[in-house]
Amino acid sequence: MKTFNFLALCCLLLGGQAQAKTINSGDYSIELAPAPNWVKPTTMPPAPGQLERSPSHYRLLDRQIRIEADSSSFFQGFAAIALNQEGVKQLSKLELSFNPAFETLVLHSLEVQRNGKWSDRLAGAKINIINEEPELSNDLFQGMATAVVISHDVRIGDTLSYSFSIQGRNPVYGKEFSSGISMGWTEGVDSLSMRLVNSSGRKLYLDPKQMAPAVQSHDRFGDEYLWQQSAVPKYLWEQGAPQSYTWAPTLYYSSAANWGDVVNWALPLYRFDQPDSPELAAFVREVKQHTGKSEQLAEIIRFVQQDIRYYGVEIGQNSHQPHSPNEVFNHRYGDCKDKATLMVHLLAEIGVESYPALVNSRIGDALPERIPAAIAFDHVINLVRFDGQDYWVDGTNNSQAKGLQQLSQADFGNALVLRPGNQALSPMPQASAEADxxxxxxxxxxxxxxxxxxxxxxxxxxxxxxxxxxxxxxxxxxxxxxxxxxxxxxxxxxxxxxxxxxxxxxxxxxxxxxxxxxxxxxxxxxxxxxxxxxxxxxxxxxxxxxxxxxxxxxxxxxxxxxxxxxxxxxxxxxxxxxxxxxxxxxxxxxxxxxxxxxxxxxxxxxxxxxxxxxxxxxxxxxxxxxxxxxxxxxxxxxxxxxxxxxxxxxxxxxxxxxxxxxxxxxxxx
The missing domain is CATH 2.60.120.1130 (Jelly Rolls)
Known part of the structure; x- marks a missing residue:
């Protein structure tokens, strides 16, 4: 799911469209071009007469999404008035992140309205594209790029409008699609529009939280769902609330009819048909020297948690597809799904049943309330079955005690076990105050x-x-x-x-x-x-x-x-x-x-x-x-x-x- 900082949102107004052009900066590039023909213009209402004291006032926010069979396009437009110098600072700098491995960023317009007149700012804007890794501090490398657009001559009282689109979808999803779009901000909005166009030929499942029903129609691009609202109120996330709490209207959509569809999408990503490398085979022989299956199991868990360093190279399809057990073992590093895959492989070598399990580290308790979707998860652990019992093991937790009976089981609320035929979430055992x-x-x-x-x-x-x-x-x-x-x-x-x-x-x-x-x-x-x-x-x-x-x-x-x-x-x-x-x-x-x-x-x-x-x-x-x-x-x-x-x-x-x-x-x- 692609998210944007609400202070750096781009604005709509289809006047002053850019001429087709490519901007190169280092190893990256973006496009300047008119909005695609599937985008419908949205009219910005007049500015209200009375404005409360604030850095800026949002006049228009327009989001349009087109879902195709193998790709998706996200269009966004935004217009706001800068009410003081802080508002000028916030609105005149635009930061847009995208993944150049499978996405293209296209800027459509950048304009300023002053004293009722519009003037173009895109031609003279300073544009730099940088490699910015938001998760690098967490040892995750995703290959992200950020376009920084600085508009010149912006003053207090100006209305700035931006519009852009991001085209492309991670090929790891194949024909599956899903996302979640927030429709509430800490600033009020004069006019809000959300348009979703399904051109994929597949059934679309919607879950609008705290939103009125959509107005549905059909045009040459596909089935259309439209939500529009005027005088949108402010929404506030209260500090200390759980991340699973829906504090503002949010639209979730997905191509999955049930959790079994998500399992069927993910299972092929975790299959590897290749013989063990000599190094991996030698390690398996070493593990089997331990007397007793429980000792072998404990050693494998310890090895994955302690000796495989947590570091994720999640570029392109590897955002969701793990590297092979041979690669992870030989490199001695991997992210959560890499560790889970290696643990499944090693446990199979000693005859212990194990499966990768998709979890959400932030909103796991709320998963039963969400529609089934591939994007619903941000972490992978293992379900281990041994001596008739189920154990939830997190391969990234290198601070656990050694031994299956001693370790604290992972608790993320609910998990989707990647087992053939599985159709449902599995509730996980809850943490205990007596044990912790x-x-x-x-x-x-x-x-x-x-x-x-x-x-x-x-x-x-x-x-x-x-x-x-x-x-x-x-x-x-x-x-x-x-x-x-x-x-x-x-x-x-x-x-x-x-x-x-x-x-x-x-x-x-x-x-x-x-x-x-x-x-x-x-x-x-x-x-x-x-x-x-x-x-x-x-x-x-x-x-x-x-x-x-x-x-x-x-x-x-x-x-x-x-x-x-x-x-x-x-x-x-x-x-x-x-x-x-x-x-x-x-x-x-x-x-x-x-x-x-x-x-x-x-x-x-x-x-x-x-x-x-x-x-x-x-x-x-x-x-x-x-x-x-x-x-x-x-x-x-x-x-x-x-x-x-x-x-x-x-x-x-x-x-x-x-x-x-x-x-x-x-x-x-």
Missing amino acids: RISVDMHYVSANYDAPVDLYVTTRFAGRQAEDMRFQLAGASDWEVEKHYLNYYAKFYHDINQAESILIRDNNDSGEGMLIREHYRIGDFWKSTGHGLDFSLFATNIKSYVELPEIINRSQPLLSRGPIKVEQTVRLTFPEHINFLLSGEDSKIETQDISYRSSGSYSQGQLIRHHELTLPSRVVAAERSRDFIETLRKIDNDLYYNGSLSGDFSKPVNPGLSYLEQVRKEADQ
Whole structure:
């Protein structure tokens, strides 16, 4: 699916058409030419008399799509008024991305209206075509090009209009077609038009979300579907809403009648009839030396996840067609579909059943609500069947524990398994807060009221939380981790230093998760008040899970950080056994979206505060978001504990060596 930045959209008006010409820039080229004859002109309405304060005002947005048997064309026109200097900056620079492997970008018009008169800007525009890879930071190379068009002499109050088309369709789709077109923006639009022409000879399946029915007709180019609207309102995606939420009108269309059609399209892409290379055959023999099928299976998963580097060369048909197992093995790199294909091949060599499975990493939960389409997926994993059970394995996850029983199964909501005859999506097992958990023990040990306090922090990560921590630590040295953690605690204590090197223990092979142990020395823990001492305790780790969202008054669902369970125990061992009266009450909150409880106790010179937070699901419904946010506020207030001691603390306390040794043993546990 091709998407465009709404601030760099191109405009329509078919007056001032370009003469046919080719613009070359480096290794790329675009065309200047009149709009194709299948495009119908759209009239721009007069500018409204009153305009609200904004960088620009959208006057016209026109989108027209023609679907042919083996190709597609996308036409777009756009007109807007620049209302201030920021609007001039935004509208006078046009950025259009296309894939030169199978697409051609054609500019049709570029005009400016000033004082009621139109003038051409395309002839004098500065046009550069650059290789810009938006996914390169994610190790994906797609061969994309971007045309940057700079219009000259644009002023405040001018109306700019652009029109362009992108012609071509990735040949990997063959005669299949599908797309999704957003029809809502954060700016209002005076006139909106969407026209879809089906010239393919195939049945077209439509799924217009939050849109009125189309006006249907037929002309010499095919069946036409037209949506038109005036005074289109603004639409706002609320920060924190799940990506699967349809926040604005959107048109989905597809040639697939059901999910079985998508399976039948994809299956041939994953078939390779070639013998193993000598290197691959040698590796298979090495794997078979492991005793037991489960050990062989574990080694293959480990190899694909760990030894095949994630890097995707997705040029042309390789956007969806994987490279052969031989290529992936010999290169020692590949993207998700490359890894999935290699895993299927290797598992077949040891007699284990496995299939590629198409998933969507962003909107997987919403797939049952969408029409079947090849573009509905952005990721490929594996379904592995072993000993009568199904396992969902992500070959790109190089942070998992070794062994089928230890790894956390991939959870993308729904998957389309590429198995002959499959006609339906498969629901995937949901993540569990009990399995994905963090346990933190913070132990403050005070040997004397006028001496620094030792802080021991032991954190245990299980399930996906262990995987996330492995991923974070893989990109940092121990020194960097130590500095990061120390600076975090320095937000609460001005006089804090690292007392010991950080200890990181990864029980990867056993599946017991990860352990991180820290030791600090705090010089300003006790705060003198003149008549006693004050101190503060804070459940720091839970705090990050109860941060308020950016948008409080919501009309859209809210992503929580679940599913997860976080337990944090904060202990303070005093220099001596004292009479200490614990303030505050225990807390307990139980709702559909959050569970929290806290308790406190004091005994034999030790104060203990225990906190337990459970977020059972990923998403909070919009109608429950208000109560959820209010609960976050209550929990946040409960994470802090302030205590006071009265008396004379100027004399040193000698608790005895045996007492201090016992405290140290407790901290080491």
